[in-house]
Amino acid sequence: MNASEYDRMFENEDHYWWFVSRRELIVDQVGRLPLSADARLLDVGCGTGAIAVALRRFGRVFGVDASPLALERCERRGLTEVVLGSAESLPVDDDSVDVIVAADILEHLDDDLAALAEFHRTLKPGGHAVIAVPAYQALWSEHDVALMHKRRYVAEELRRRVEQAGLRPIVLTYALSFLLPMALTRLLRRKPPAHGAAPQAQLIPVPAVLNAALIRFQRLETALLRWVRLPWGLTVLAVVRKPEPDATSTRHLPAPHVVPVSQRV
Numbered sequence: 001m002n003a004s005e006y007d008r009m010f011e012n013e014d015h016y017w018w019f020v021s022r023r024e025l026i027v028d029q030v031g032r033l034p035l036s037a038d039a040r041l042l043d044v045g046c047g048t049g050a051i052a053v054a055l056r057r058f059g060r061v062f063g064v065d066a067s068p069l070a071l072e073r074c075e076r077r078g079l080t081e082v083v084l085g086s087a088e089s090l091p092v093d094d095d096s097v098d099v100i101v102a103a104d105i106l107e108h109l110d111d112d113l114a115a116l117a118e119f120h121r122t123l124k125p126g127g128h129a130v131i132a133v134p135a136y137q138a139l140w141s142e143h144d145v146a147l148m149h150k151r152r153y154v155a156e157e158l159r160r161r162v163e164q165a166g167l168r169p170i171v172l173t174y175a176l177s178f179l180l181p182m183a184l185t186r187l188l189r190r191k192p193p194a195h196g197a198a199p200q201a202q203l204i205p206v207p208a209v210l211n212a213a214l215i216r217f218q219r220l221e222t223a224l225l226r227w228v229r230l231p232w233g234l235t236v237l238a239v240v241r242k243p244e245p246d247a248t249s250t251r252h253l254p255a256p257h258v259v260p261v262s263q264r265v
Helices: 003-012 017-031 050-058 068-076 112-122 142-146 155-164 177-189 208-224
Strands: 040-044 060-065 082-084 097-103 123-134 168-175 235-241
Touching: 003 068, 017 050, 017 097, 017 123, 017 208, 017 235, 040 050, 040 112, 050 060, 050 097, 060 068, 068 082, 097 112, 112 123, 112 155, 123 155, 155 168, 155 235, 177 208
Parallel strands: 040 060, 040 097, 060 082, 097 123
Antiparallel strands: 123 235, 168 235
16 A cells, blocks of 8 residues: 555544444454463554554554554554564464454455465464455455455355465354445446546545444444354454364463564664
């Protein structure tokens, strides 16, 4: 993404309904995992840091992002244990992370399977990854171009990918389902960008009352997803687990090795 998209994200992540809803969805799923008090969490593609900040209630949080622009904005949020790096080659030790969060990251990568293999490598046996990706290639739009997406997904495609990487899905569902009719209508009415204009992510301004209502409505769905799986939505959500090859193993697992912001060149 270009600098203007990071600025828009940073300025809107704390209050705009889409960012709030996605963050609360991820945090709710992480909160249902069996975590110890000293859990280590890794936010892959941490962006401007809002999700990483929210995850700190669960343990020690590390972040990785491929963009220095993103990490600069993480610094503004007080995040220091973040590192410049690629999801396909994580600068993290083997078997060292309890939870990986990858929110809208895989769709940016040329090789999403390589990233999932890295999740498998870096997770502790029995560790989990919470993954969210945009749904349905048919919904491809200027928004995807602006955010430099490579693809959108369906649930079964994501299932195949994570299983190929040796991970086991324990939750696989669509989410943000109430927005699907709105997205389809917008897709049918869309206009091409003006000649020469750069594609721009769709962040439609809404009145404060409507913004609050959309957040409350999505909270109902987030709660519902604790018990049911939805057959459609704008997001595919997966919670996957790294199998334990030997449940009786008690070997020591190292802490993630990441380079703090203060030590980056």
